[in-house]
Amino acid sequence: MGSSCAAAQTNGLNPATITSSQYCTSTSIDFIPTNHIVVWGYQFDSHSDYLTGFAKVNSITGFKSSGAAGKCPPPHSTGYGSTTWNSIHNPKYKNSNGQYLECFVEYTKTHKYQPLLIWTMPTQDVVFIGRNEAPGGTFNQLIKWWEHLSYG
Numbered sequence: 807m808g809s810s811c812a813a814a815q816t817n818g819l820n821p822a823t824i825t826s827s828q829y830c831t832s833t834s835i836d837f838i839p840t841n842h843i844v845v846w847g848y849q850f851d852s853h854s855d856y857l858t859g860f861a862k863v864n865s866i867t868g869f870k871s872s873g874a875a876g877k878c879p880p881p882h883s884t885g886y887g888s889t890t891w892n893s894i895h896n897p898k899y900k901n902s903n904g905q906y907l908e909c910f911v912e913y914t915k916t917h918k919y920q921p922l923l924i925w926t927m928p929t930q931d932v933v934f935i936g937r938n939e940a941p942g943g944t945f946n947q948l949i950k951w952w953e954h955l956s957y958g
Contacts, residue, residue: 823855842940856931878909879945886910904928
């Protein structure tokens with residue numbers, strides 16, 4: 807999914823519950839202009855720690871599920887979206903309960919107005935976060951990147 811990867815900072819997650827983490831500053835999809843998509847991945851040691859970690863990721867990033875549109879990207883560039891997802895190519899990730907894709911624009915001091923995706927893989931107790939850091943980066947670029955990832 808990425809290259810130039812290192813262990814991710816826990817960013818407020820409980821490090822005792824994380825079995826593996828990665829932060830990648832380069833991604834493997836080459837059709838996004840200037841390829842400024844970065845990705846974090848966190849694998850948790852149990853399903854209950856995964857659920858707690860997923861809730862904490864939402865809290866840390868500022869995702870608001872209340873009133874979120876039922877699709878990604880959200881209908882308004884400043885809104886929130888949440889939907890289920892599945893893999894077309896890997897039967898391991900076909901229509902499973904708890905596989906969510908969340909999307910919104912992250913507002914931070916250093917990364918203002920940048921599209922962000924959070925997606926879950928509950929069968930693996932994993933939460934991923936992808937952010938388009940390109941100047942003027944769009945949700946459509948980020949979702950196109952996400953749609954072309956390969957889940958082995």
